[in-house]
Amino acid sequence: xVGNDIIDIAETRRSTNWERPGFIQKIFTPKEQGFINTSxxxxxxxxxxxxxxxxxxxxxxxxxxxxxxxxxxxxxKVDSLQSGRVRIDETSIKTNTRINSNYIFTTAVLDSSxxxxxxxxxxxxxxxFQSIYMHRQVIRAFAKSNSLNSAELKIQKTxxxxxxxxxxxxxxxxxxxxxxxxxxxAYSILDKWVIL
Amino acid sequence: MSDKQEMIDGLKQIVKPYIQDDEAFKNLNEDxxxxxxxxxxxxxxxxxxxxxxxxxDIELDNESMDKMLNVxxxxxxxxxxxxxx
Numbered sequence: 001x002v003g004n005d006i007i008d009i010a011e012t013r014r015s016t017n018w019e020r021p022g023f024i025q026k027i028f029t030p031k032e033q034g035f036i037n038t039s040x041x042x043x044x045x046x047x048x049x050x051x052x053x054x055x056x057x058x059x060x061x062x063x064x065x066x067x068x069x070x071x072x073x074x075x076x077k078v079d080s081l082q083s084g085r086v087r088i089d090e091t092s093i094k095t096n097t098r099i100n101s102n103y104i105f106t107t108a109v110l111d112s113s114x115x116x117x118x119x120x121x122x123x124x125x126x127x128x129f130q131s132i133y134m135h136r137q138v139i140r141a142f143a144k145s146n147s148l149n150s151a152e153l154k155i156q157k158t159x160x161x162x163x164x165x166x167x168x169x170x171x172x173x174x175x176x177x178x179x180x181x182x183x184x185x186a187y188s189i190l191d192k193w194v195i196l
Numbered sequence: 197m198s199d200k201q202e203m204i205d206g207l208k209q210i211v212k213p214y215i216q217d218d219e220a221f222k223n224l225n226e227d228x229x230x231x232x233x234x235x236x237x238x239x240x241x242x243x244x245x246x247x248x249x250x251x252x253d254i255e256l257d258n259e260s261m262d263k264m265l266n267v268x269x270x271x272x273x274x275x276x277x278x279x280x281x
Contacts, residue, residue, distance in 0.1 A: 016239045022246050026261075050239060070243060070262040127216040127235060162231065181237070
């Protein structure tokens with residue numbers, strides 16, 4: 001299973017004030033707060049941890065629980081600049097984070113599965129259409145890199161919001177995750193898949 | 197009924213700065229989902245929670261937050277917390 005999350009840095013600076021009183025306390029465990037407090041760049045650390053939580057949640061939700069909103073139920077541990085581990089209840093999830101001046105992007109996997117991932121720049125500015133736009137981009141890119149007919153590819157979401165890919169109305173035995181925020185979007189898919 | 201409508205209107209004011217789907221906002225009702233319908237991003241959902249705490253002078257612990265994914269659940273949690281005061 002795979003989950004991902006992208007954070008557009010400029011969009012986050014514009015839309016979210018992480019320094020608002022109570023914000024950090026609501027979403028981070030005491031251990032995570034300690035990690036943020038000692039960070040040389042708390043802004044980046046806050047959003048790095050947030051993207052780890054979001055991507056791990058997207059893996060966890062595929063294991064069958066109901067949706068929930070409780071960020072401090074999800075605890076992150078950063079092992080190195082890139083890699084980390086996230087614990088949700090009894091489940092441990094591995095994460096990999098890429099940070100540059102434009103975005104913070106994390107992928108999460110349940111085991112050591114190989115994944116293929118691709119980041120896009122989004123040109124659709126109306127947030128209402130961004131998710132449709134992303135689905136189109138994913139289908140186009142996936143069809144191209146796997147020599148499939150894009151007209152036969154479809155993405156459907158489950159009731160918990162997990163996207164899955166279909167080819168000629170047949171499901172894939174794989175796991176797919178799609179994320180978008182501000183001007184950036186990405187998809188990640190388990191590298192080994194077959195059409196069922 | 198008017199009480200409930202008042203509560204919904206109060207919540208509507210709170211979520212307004214964070215919504216990304218005007219149509220769903222216009223039609224906001226008990227079944228409206230903050231993330232799926234209003235397209236509030238999850239970081240801003242934290243702002244919604246903090247704004248609710250400020251407005252109603254209550255504290256939402258992690259357990260209450262856990263369920264607050266739609267208008268109905270939010271109203272239930274607010275009512276429960278307000279009556280505890």
